[in-house]
Amino acid sequence: MSEDAAPSATVGRAPQRRGRRPGAPDTRAAILAAARTSFAATGFAGTSIRSVAAAAGVDPALVHHYFGTKDDLFLAALELRVDPRVARLPxxxxxxxxxxxxxxxxxxxxxxxxxxxxxxxxxxxxxxxxxxxxxxxxxxxxxxxxxxxxxxxxxxxxxxxxxxxxxxxxxxxxxxxxxxxxxxxxxxxxxxxxxxxxxxxxxxxxxx
Amino acid sequence: MSEDAAPSATVGRAPQRRGRRPGAPDTRAAILAAARTSFAATGFAGTSIRSVAAAAGVDPALVHHYFGTKDDLFLAALELRVDPRVARLPxxxxxxxxxxxxxxxxxxxxxxxxxxxxxxxxxxxxxxxxxxxxxxxxxxxxxxxxxxxxxxxxxxxxxxxxxxxxxxxxxxxxxxxxxxxxxxxxxxxxxxxxxxxxxxxxxxxxxx
DNA sequence: AGCACAATTCATCACATGATGAAAAACGTC
DNA sequence: GACGTTTTTCATCATGTGATGAATTGTGCT
CATH class of the missing domain: 1.10.357 (Tetracycline Repressor; domain 2)
Known part of the structure; x- marks a missing residue:
């Protein structure tokens, strides 16, 4: 049931804008979310930087720009938020x-x-x-x-x-x-x- | 750079079935053993035909020769021998x-x-x-x-x-x-x- | 305005992988 | 020894991958 990212048929839409976008931090979060989903669904080997970028709707190079190597991205995707939870809960x-x-x-x-x-x-x-x-x-x-x-x-x-x-x-x-x-x-x-x-x-x- | 169009005209392919094998079974078993070890150690994605061939001390093409695709090799490596054991034991x-x-x-x-x-x-x-x-x-x-x-x-x-x-x-x-x-x-x-x-x-x- | 810088894209590199097909070697049979 | 079959090797192909760096574009600051 792997949903496909919106095909984003940018026909009548504005031309692909380069450069800094107003809502920049958006991108980083989108990449991270896509990475989480992909790593969780298909594991490390089954996840490619390109697929993550495609799912997030960004250029693959952006993934490397925000997070470094693929390992770093994996670690960032893990980002054990479980930890504070565990420490806090009774x-x-x-x-x-x-x-x-x-x-x-x-x-x-x-x-x-x-x-x-x-x-x-x-x-x-x-x-x-x-x-x-x-x-x-x-x-x-x-x-x-x-x-x-x-x-x-x-x-x-x-x-x-x-x-x-x-x-x-x-x-x-x-x-x-x-x-x-x-x-x-x-x-x-x-x-x-x-x-x-x-x-x-x-x-x-x-x-x- | 390859500028020649792929000829790829199917010349008469010899049917490679049947026949006797002089010193063959050794090799096949070695490949299978190496494949088992590698699949068990590093999983499917972590196993490459080349590494299996190297571990078995044979040419990578031989792996394809004996077992077909990589999936076939994986299935052959599984070869649930667990089954008869389970059925037999008390x-x-x-x-x-x-x-x-x-x-x-x-x-x-x-x-x-x-x-x-x-x-x-x-x-x-x-x-x-x-x-x-x-x-x-x-x-x-x-x-x-x-x-x-x-x-x-x-x-x-x-x-x-x-x-x-x-x-x-x-x-x-x-x-x-x-x-x-x-x-x-x-x-x-x-x-x-x-x-x-x-x-x-x-x-x-x-x-x- | 002008400038520095961040965000983005494009064009590649280098490499490993799965796969294929043709040539060469080994081997038994006649 | 000649032949045919099998086993093995070699040389590639096509593809997907992670990664890099330069160019481009907009934003925000001064």
Missing amino acids: VLEGGPEHAGRRIMELFVSVWDDEETRLPLLALVRGAVEPGGARLVQDGFFRLVLRPIGDAFDLDQPDRRMALVASQLFGLIVVRYVLALEPLASAPASELVATYAPVLQGYLTAPLP | VLEGGPEHAGRRIMELFVSVWDDEETRLPLLALVRGAVEPGGARLVQDGFFRLVLRPIGDAFDLDQPDRRMALVASQLFGLIVVRYVLALEPLASAPASELVATYAPVLQGYLTAPLP
Whole structure:
């Protein structure tokens, strides 16, 4: 269902204007949005600077002008806005008693907002591409997972949060990438109810 | 610069089928092995015919000679040998009482054998690449997951097996793709002990 | 007005990739 | 040894890619 950018048949329209446009910052945002969508939809390798530029309705060189290399664009597209969210939300408050449920609720809320879903999806897609693993380790785990684990003052936080990550990644892949039914269509509340106890176990149950 | 028009007159092409092969099978197997390794390591987009040929120590054109296009090579590299294994192993015998543990043991054993690990890893990597989702739905889920679910005579088998799939995919991604420590280095027995109860819950516990 | 500068476009470069087809080498068969 | 088939190599082609730099145009400042 990939919508195509407006063909922009600029026939009777004003001639392509060069030079500085009045609403310049518009362009940068458009590029970023297009990049987010494309990275989230088709991953890093499946996204070309040209396609991003076309989707944003700008010249490919502009992409390089605003963001540097393609890697930079990818990083900018990720731009973990999840981070401030995570730090702010009440997930970290209180003990680990209902942490599983709160993490799932946070996850669902993050996923409900396109602003945060697209970067996260792009992150997951980029994770399995060549060279992407390091990026995810440096980004997702250190910025999102580890702080949560530390905040709860768990024993073996890395180990427990890796388990949590494995469940969340699996959910993302199966539900949003593979779109495996009936999990893909399950309501968010069901996800929370199903996965919260499991995460809770990963966080607090004794590990073998 | 090429100023000559492409002649490209189809001279009598010899039918290249049938016949005997003196020292051939070696090469074909080498290409296939290299392709498996590369697809498993860097995914479809991250694998080039040239790199496969180089790893196999043959000319790139040979890859096209034995296997057709790159897609064909990918399909040949997958070649779900997981299937007969799954059908044969005792996972399906007995009731669902300890199915979680048996599934994990099967998973570990499959993963322990390079012969089956590489195609599976390639499958997972291909899953998140453009167009790969359908392949995985048609392959992994229908060939591997669903039969298991049916054999156990579960209620809501698709839903339960989707949950199992989410956990297994997450494990694969985090452990083998991202190589997130300490999960990446955890011994197989620990994996079984940790995940078996969770899978068991997905299979038999009442669903919300 | 005039000028500096940012925003934009155009025209390429350099390179890797998938793919093809023809020539050359290896090999068995007669 | 000659022949035919198969295996292998070589030389390209066409394409898409990331990236660069120069030219162009409008904006805002002085």
